[in-house]
Amino acid sequence: MPYQAGRNLPGEHASKLGHLEVLKSPLVQQIVENFEQPEAVETSANIKWEPFPSLGEPLDLVFAVDGSWQPVTDERPPYKSIAFIKTALMKVDQIALGRIDKDEPHPLALRDLMAEAALYHATAFPLRHVYSKGLSVYDAIRQIIFESLKDASLNGEVMETFKWLAYEKWSSTPRSSLPPFQCPHSEIDGVAHDATLSFDTEEGECATCGKKIFITDMLGFHLEMSENAASESVATAYMNIHETLLLFTGVRYFWESSRETLKRCLFLKDGPLQIRAQYSKLVNPIRNFLSHAYSEGYPISIVGQEKTGIFADHLNLLLGKNTPSNHFFIPNHVYICEQIQSRPSSGAPYGRDTNYGAKVFTVVNERCRLVLNIPISVRMSEFIYRPDSSKLINLDRILATLPGMISSRHENALIPIEMANSIASLSTYPSAQVLKLFAEATIKHR
Numbered sequence: 001m002p003y004q005a006g007r008n009l010p011g012e013h014a015s016k017l018g019h020l021e022v023l024k025s026p027l028v029q030q031i032v033e034n035f036e037q038p039e040a041v042e043t044s045a046n047i048k049w050e051p052f053p054s055l056g057e058p059l060d061l062v063f064a065v066d067g068s069w070q071p072v073t074d075e076r077p078p079y080k081s082i083a084f085i086k087t088a089l090m091k092v093d094q095i096a097l098g099r100i101d102k103d104e105p106h107p108l109a110l111r112d113l114m115a116e117a118a119l120y121h122a123t124a125f126p127l128r129h130v131y132s133k134g135l136s137v138y139d140a141i142r143q144i145i146f147e148s149l150k151d152a153s154l155n156g157e158v159m160e161t162f163k164w165l166a167y168e169k170w171s172s173t174p175r176s177s178l179p180p181f182q183c184p185h186s187e188i189d190g191v192a193h194d195a196t197l198s199f200d201t202e203e204g205e206c207a208t209c210g211k212k213i214f215i216t217d218m219l220g221f222h223l224e225m226s227e228n229a230a231s232e233s234v235a236t237a238y239m240n241i242h243e244t245l246l247l248f249t250g251v252r253y254f255w256e257s258s259r260e261t262l263k264r265c266l267f268l269k270d271g272p273l274q275i276r277a278q279y280s281k282l283v284n285p286i287r288n289f290l291s292h293a294y295s296e297g298y299p300i301s302i303v304g305q306e307k308t309g310i311f312a313d314h315l316n317l318l319l320g321k322n323t324p325s326n327h328f329f330i331p332n333h334v335y336i337c338e339q340i341q342s343r344p345s346s347g348a349p350y351g352r353d354t355n356y357g358a359k360v361f362t363v364v365n366e367r368c369r370l371v372l373n374i375p376i377s378v379r380m381s382e383f384i385y386r387p388d389s390s391k392l393i394n395l396d397r398i399l400a401t402l403p404g405m406i407s408s409r410h411e412n413a414l415i416p417i418e419m420a421n422s423i424a425s426l427s428t429y430p431s432a433q434v435l436k437l438f439a440e441a442t443i444k445h446r
C-alpha cells in the first residue's frame with residue numbers, strides 16, 4: 001500500500017460543500033466549517049506520552065513484507081473477473097542502506113539494494129464466471145489457495161510455516177490435530193459440521209462427509225464464497241495471510257538454524273498485526289509461538305506499521321497537542337473504544353481474537369509519527385485493559401532501530417516498508433495493463 005500525501009504537503013483547500021443552496025442556516029454553516037477543519041476536533045481524554053526507554057542496541061538484520069492485489073474485470077457480460085495477488089519479502093542491508101542518500105536516493109542504488117534481496121509470490125483467483133477443469137469457483141479457489149501456499153518457487157516453505165504454526169511444530173508437545181473448523185462441504189450440502197486433519201497432514205478426507213479437505217480450509221475462505229462467485233475480500237484476506245506467513249517463514253528459518261541471529265532481526269509488516277474474522281484462527285498459534293520464544297529467552301522483534309485507517313487518522317488528530325519527539329502513547333481499552341472506535345467500552349476488549357500486536361502511537365520527530373503494532377508478552381485483553389510498555393516485546397531495540405530507517409522522501413515513512421511497497425506493487429511490476437492483457441487472453445481461451 002503506498003504512503004498517503006502528508007499533512008505538510010500541499011492539499012486541496014477548496015470547499016466541497018459551500019456551493020449548496022441548502023447550507024445557509026448559520027448552525028449548518030458552523031457545522032460544515034467545523035467539518036472542513038478536522039484539526040479543530042478536540043479529544044477530551046487524558047493522553048499520557050511516555051519517553052522512549054533508554055535505547056537498546058539497534059537490530060541490524062531488517063526484513064520487510066508487503067503485498068498488493070488487483071481485480072481485472074472483463075467489461076462485457078457476464079463480467080468475468082479475476083484477482084491478481086502479489087506478495088514480497090525483502091531483506092534490507094543496513095550497511096548499504098546507511099550509504100544511500102536519504103534525500104535524493106539514486107534510483108540505481110536503490111535497485112541494486114533490492115536486487116537479489118527479495119522473495120516474491122504471485123497468484124490469481126477467479127472471482128466470477130471463470131471456470132477451470134470442471135471446478136466451481138468455490139472449489140477452484142480452495143484448490144488454488146492450497147497450491148499457492150505450496151508455491152514451488154519458494155520451495156514450499158510457506159506451507160511448511162503454516163503447518164509449523166497451525167500444528168505448533170515448534171513445541172515439544174505439538175498439536176495432534178488442527179483446531180476444528182467448519183467443513184467446506186457444509187456450505188454446499190447444507191449440513192453444517194466440523195472437520196479436522198491429523199498432525200502434519202496437508203490434505204485428507206472429512207470424517208463426517210468423506211469429501212476432500214485441505215489444511216488451508218481451516219482458515220475459512222469458503223465462508224466468503226458461493227458456488228460460482230467469491231467476494232473480493234477473499235483476495236485481500238489471502239494477501240494478508242500470505243504476507244504474515246512469509247514474515248514467519250523468516251522467523252522459522254532463524255528459529256531452526258540460528259536463534260542467536262534471530263535476536264538481531266527486525267521483521268516489518270506494512271499494516272496492522274491483525275487477522276480479521278474467521279481467518280483469525282491463525283492468531284492464537286502466532287501468539288502461542290511468540291510467548292514461547294519470549295519465555296525461552298528469544299524475544300522476537302516484529303512491527304506492523306498502520307499507515308491508514310482509524311488509528312492513523314487518530315494520530316493525525318493528536319498532532320500539535322504537546323506531542324514531544326521520542327515519545328510514545330499506548331491507548332488502553334476505554335480510550336480505543338470511546339476516542340477511536342466511538343463505541344461504549346462495555347463490549348469485548350479491542351482485538352481480543354484478531355490482533356497479535358498492541359497499538360503504539362509513536363512520535364520520533366516532527367516528520368515521523370507512526371502507528372506501530374508490536375507483539376506483547378502477555379494476553380492481549382489483559383494488555384489492552386492495563387497497557388504496560390515493559391510488556392511490548394523488544395520495544396527498546398525496536399525504537400533504537402527506527403531512526404536509521406526514516407525516509408526523507410515521504411512523511412511518516414520507513415525506508416524498508418517503502419522498498420517492500422515498490423517491490424510488491426502490482427501497478428509497477430508488472431504493469432496493470434500487462435495483467436489486463438493476460439487476463440483477457442485467459443478469459444477468452446476458457
Ligand SMILES: [Zn+2]
Nearest residue numbers: 183185206209
Ligand atoms: Zn465434511
